Amino acid sequence: MKLLDIGEVAELCGLPASTLRFYEEKGLIASVGRRGLRRLFDGEALDRLSLIALGRSAGFSLDEIGDMLGLDGPPRIDxxxxxxxxxxxxxxxxxxxxxxxxxxxxxxxxxxxxxxxxxxxxxxxxxxxxxxxxxxxxxxxxxxxxxx
Amino acid sequence: MKLLDIGEVAELCGLPASTLRFYEEKGLIASVGRRGLRRLFDGEALDRLSLIALGRSAGFSLDEIGDMLGLDGPPRIDxxxxxxxxxxxxxxxxxxxxxxxxxxxxxxxxxxxxxxxxxxxxxxxxxxxxxxxxxxxxxxxxxxxxxx
DNA sequence: ATACGACTTCAAGTCCACTTGAGGTCAACC
DNA sequence: GGTTGACCTCAAGTGGACTTGAAGTCGTAT
CATH class of the missing domain: 1.20.5 (Single alpha-helices involved in coiled-coils or other helix-helix interfaces)
Incomplete structure (x- = not known):
C-alpha cells in the first residue's frame, strides 16, 4: 500500500498539515513510521480522519472521539x-x-x-x-x- | 409594563446574569434604566434575547446577530x-x-x-x-x- | 439601624481546536 | 554537491463566547 506524506494526506482530507500533527499529538491518528524526520501515513489514517470528521460533525469533541476510536488502536465504539x-x-x-x-x-x-x-x-x-x-x-x- | 431585574431576566431566559451583562456590553441588548446601580430591563430585552437565541442556534455569531438586530436599536434584518x-x-x-x-x-x-x-x-x-x-x-x- | 444578599465594575482567566512563528533538518532534484 | 522547499519541533498565540474573582454598592427585610 502506498505510503503518504503528511502533505498528501492533508490534500486528500482537506485539513492543513498542522491539524494532522495536532491530531497525532492527541493520539487520534498515528503515522506508520518516518522517512527521515517525515511522517508516513497509510490508508488507515484516512479512514480514521474520515471517522473523526464524522464525529466532529455529529458534535462530539475531539476527546470524545478519542474515547470512541480508542486513542491509538482500532475503533471500539460505544x-x-x-x-x-x-x-x-x-x-x-x-x-x-x-x-x-x-x-x-x-x-x-x-x-x-x-x-x-x-x-x-x-x-x-x-x-x-x-x-x-x-x-x-x-x-x-x-x-x-x-x-x- | 413590569420592569425586570437582571436576575429575573436571567431566570426567564435561562442565561446567567454574567452573560446578559456581556450581551449588553456588546450592544446586543439594552437596559431601560437603573434603580441605583441595578439594571432594569423590559419586555423588549426578552424579545431580543429570544431572537439572539434563534440566531445563535442558526449558527450566526454574536457579531452577525448584532448586525442583524441593529446594535442598540430596532431589529433591521437582512x-x-x-x-x-x-x-x-x-x-x-x-x-x-x-x-x-x-x-x-x-x-x-x-x-x-x-x-x-x-x-x-x-x-x-x-x-x-x-x-x-x-x-x-x-x-x-x-x-x-x-x-x- | 443593620445585616444580607443581589447586584455592580473591571480585569483576568478558561475552554476548545487549532494556528503561527522561529529556528532547524533533510530527501530529492539539477 | 549544492539548493530548495517540504517537512520537523516546541512554545506561544488566536478567537469566540463566556466565566470568575476581587472589591465595592445598595435595596429590602427584620
Whole structure:
C-alpha cells in the first residue's frame, strides 16, 4: 500500500498539515513510521480522519472521539452512546427545520417587525424551545482551509 | 409594563446574569434604566434575547446577530442573508440526517469494524461529503446554565 | 439601624481546536 | 554537491463566547 506524506494526506482530507500533527499529538491518528524526520501515513489514517470528521460533525469533541476510536488502536465504539447521540441529532434536526422555516419566513414576510408576525413567533418558539435541553453544540464539519 | 431585574431576566431566559451583562456590553441588548446601580430591563430585552437565541442556534455569531438586530436599536434584518442562511441550514439538515442514520446504523450493525460495512461507509460518505462546503459551524442553542 | 444578599465594575482567566512563528533538518532534484 | 522547499519541533498565540474573582454598592427585610 502506498505510503503518504503528511502533505498528501492533508490534500486528500482537506485539513492543513498542522491539524494532522495536532491530531497525532492527541493520539487520534498515528503515522506508520518516518522517512527521515517525515511522517508516513497509510490508508488507515484516512479512514480514521474520515471517522473523526464524522464525529466532529455529529458534535462530539475531539476527546470524545478519542474515547470512541480508542486513542491509538482500532475503533471500539460505544453503541449506546451513538444511539443516544443519534436521538439528540434528531432533536437538533427538528429544531433546525423549524429554524429554517422561520428564517425563510422572516426573509419573505412583509410585516414591519417580525416580532409582530404570528407566523414568525410560532416558528421562533418552536425553534428555540427545544434548544433549551441541548447538551453541547453540534458543529458543522471543520471547514476546508482558506487557501486554494 | 413590569420592569425586570437582571436576575429575573436571567431566570426567564435561562442565561446567567454574567452573560446578559456581556450581551449588553456588546450592544446586543439594552437596559431601560437603573434603580441605583441595578439594571432594569423590559419586555423588549426578552424579545431580543429570544431572537439572539434563534440566531445563535442558526449558527450566526454574536457579531452577525448584532448586525442583524441593529446594535442598540430596532431589529433591521437582512432578508437576503436570512434566505441564504436558510439554504445553508437545509444543507446542514440533510447532512445531519445522513449522520443520524449513520450513527444509528453503527449502533446496531453487528459488523466487527464499521469500516468494513458498506452501509456504514455509504452513510459516512454522505454525512461527510457535504460538510466540505460548510461556511461556519451551526451550533445548538446555548445550553442552560449548569446549576438547577 | 443593620445585616444580607443581589447586584455592580473591571480585569483576568478558561475552554476548545487549532494556528503561527522561529529556528532547524533533510530527501530529492539539477 | 549544492539548493530548495517540504517537512520537523516546541512554545506561544488566536478567537469566540463566556466565566470568575476581587472589591465595592445598595435595596429590602427584620
Amino acid at each position: 453503541r449506546a452512546r451513538l444511539a443516544e447521540r443519534a436521538d439528540e441529532l434528531d432533536q437538533t434536526i427538528r429544531r433546525l427545520t423549524a429554524l429554517s422555516k422561520a428564517l425563510r419566513h422572516a426573509a419573505e414576510c412583509p410585516a414591519p417587525s417580525h416580532m409582530e408576525c404570528p407566523t414568525f413567533n410560532r416558528l421562533r418558539r418552536a425553534a428555540v424551545a427545544r434548544g433549551r435541553e441541548a447538551r453541547s453544540p453540534a458543529k458543522r464539519a471543520p471547514s476546508p482551509r482558506s487557501g486554494s | 432578508r437576503a442573508r436570512l434566505a441564504e442562511r436558510a439554504d445553508e441550514l437545509d444543507q446542514t439538515i440533510r447532512r445531519l440526517t445522513a449522520l443520524s442514520k449513520a450513527l444509528r446504523h453503527a449502533a446496531e450493525c453487528p459488523a466487527p469494524s464499521h469500516m468494513e460495512c458498506p452501509t456504514f461507509n455509504r452513510l459516512r460518505r454522505a454525512a461527510v461529503a457535504r460538510g466540505r462546503e460548510a461556511r461556519s459551524p451551526a451550533k445548538r442553542a446555548p445550553s442552560p446554565r449548569s446549576g438547577s
